[in-house]
Amino acid sequence: NAGVTQTPKFRILKIGQSMTLQCTQDMNHNYMYWYRQDPGMGLKLIYYSVGAGITDKGEVPNGYNVSRSTTEDFPLRLELAAPSQTSVYFCASSYRGEKLFFGSGTQLSVL
Amino acid sequence: AQTVTQSQPEMSVQEAETVTLSCTYDTSENNYYLFWYKQPPSRQMILVIRQEAYKQQNATENRFSVNFQKAAKSFSLKISDSQLGDTAMYFCAFMTYNNNDMRFGAGTRLTVKP
Numbered sequence: 001n002a003g004v005t006q007t008p009k010f011r012i013l014k015i016g017q018s019m020t021l022q023c024t025q026d027m028n029h030n031y032m033y034w035y036r037q038d039p040g041m042g043l044k045l046i047y048y049s050v051g052a053g054i055t056d057k058g059e060v061p062n063g064y065n066v067s068r069s070t071t072e073d074f075p076l077r078l079e080l081a082a083p084s085q086t087s088v089y090f091c092a093s094s095y096r097g098e099k100l101f102f103g104s105g106t107q108l109s110v111l
Numbered sequence: 112a113q114t115v116t117q118s119q120p121e122m123s124v125q126e127a128e129t130v131t132l133s134c135t136y137d138t139s140e141n142n143y144y145l146f147w148y149k150q151p152p153s154r155q156m157i158l159v160i161r162q163e164a165y166k167q168q169n170a171t172e173n174r175f176s177v178n179f180q181k182a183a184k185s186f187s188l189k190i191s192d193s194q195l196g197d198t199a200m201y202f203c204a205f206m207t208y209n210n211n212d213m214r215f216g217a218g219t220r221l222t223v224k225p
Contacts, residue, residue, distance in 0.1 A: 031211065042115070042202050042215030043156075050211065058212055090156060098144050098206065100213065102156035 002026050006091050006103035013081040013110045021076040021106050023091030029101070031094040032074040033058075034066065036087040037105075043090060049074055081110045113138045115205050117216035124193045125224050131178075132188045132219045134203030145179065145186045146204040149197075150218070159201070162186065193223045 004025045013019060025032065030051045035043040035058075045058030049068040063085060065077040074093075078085060086109050092100040114137045124130035136145070147159040162170045162179050169177050174191045190197055200220050206213040 033211070033213075040217070042204075042217050043213075044215070045212050048211045056211075088154065092156075099158060099161065100156075105154045 004091055004093050004101050004103035006106050008106060009104065010107045011109070013078075013108065015081060015083065015110060017081050018077070018079050019081070021078070021089055021091075021108075023074045023076065023103060024072050025093040025101070026072065027093060027095070027101065028071060029093035029095050030071065031096070032068065033092040033100065034064070034074070034076045035090045035092065036060065037090060038087050046076065083110050086110045113140070113205055113207070113214050115203050115214050115216040117203055117219050119219045120217070121220045121222070123222040123224055124190075126193055126195060128193055129189060129191050130193055130221065132190075132201050132221065134186045134188070134216055136184050136186065136203070136205045138184070138205065138207070140207045142208040144206050144208070146206075147175070147177070147188045148202045148204060150200040150202065151198070160188065195223050195225060197221065198223045
C-alpha cells in the first residue's frame with residue numbers, strides 16, 4: 001500500500017525561485033492537508049481540502065498556493081521562495097477528517 | 112483559538128520503565144478529538160492513540176494509554192514497559208469535530224536509555 005506519497009524528499013531553492021511540492025494518495029480520501037514543521041516545533045496547517053475543487057486556508061497560508069483538481073492529488077506551490085519557508089513539509093489525508101495519514105515529508109531549504 | 116501546550120521539551124526513561132508525557136489544551140468547544148503522534152528520526156508521523164472527548168473511558172493501545180481529564184483540559188500519555196524503539200518526538204494534537212485545523216503542541220523529545 002503506497003498511502004500518501006510526497007515528492008521530492010529534499011530540495012534546495014534560491015531566494016525568489018518557485019517550486020511545486022507534489023502529494024498523491026491512493027486511499028480515496030476526501031480530506032487532504034499540507035503542514036509545515038519548523039525546527040523544534042509542532043506542525044502548522046498551511047492549506048487543506050475537503051474534496052476535489054475545494055480548498056481553504058489554514059493557520060499559515062501566506063506565500064503558498066494549492067489546487068485540488070482530482071481526489072488523489074494535492075500539490076503545494078511556493079512562489080518567490082523566502083528563507084522563512086525553510087521547513088519540513090508534510091502532506092496528509094484522511095477519510096472523515098479525524099485520523100490523518102501522513103506522507104514522509106519534504107525537507108526544503110531556501111538559501 | 113485552540114492551543115495545545117506540551118510543557119516538557121525533553122524527557123528520558125530507562126528501558127522497561129514507565130513514563131508519562133503531559134499535554135494541556137485550551138478550547139471552548141465541547142466536541143473534539145485528541146491525539147498523540149510519534150515522530151521517530153525517520154521523520155514519519157505515526158498515530159499512537161486517539162481519544163474522542165465525549166468518551167469518558169481512557170483510550171488504550173497496547174503499552175500506550177492516556178489520562179484524559181476533560182474538565183482540566185489535560186491529556187497525558189503513559190508509556191509502559193518502555194522500549195528503545197519508543198525513542199522519538201511525541202506530539203499532542205487537538206481537532207474539533209467540524210474544523211479541519213488540527214493543532215499540534217511543540218513536542219516532547221523522549222529518549223529511552225538501555
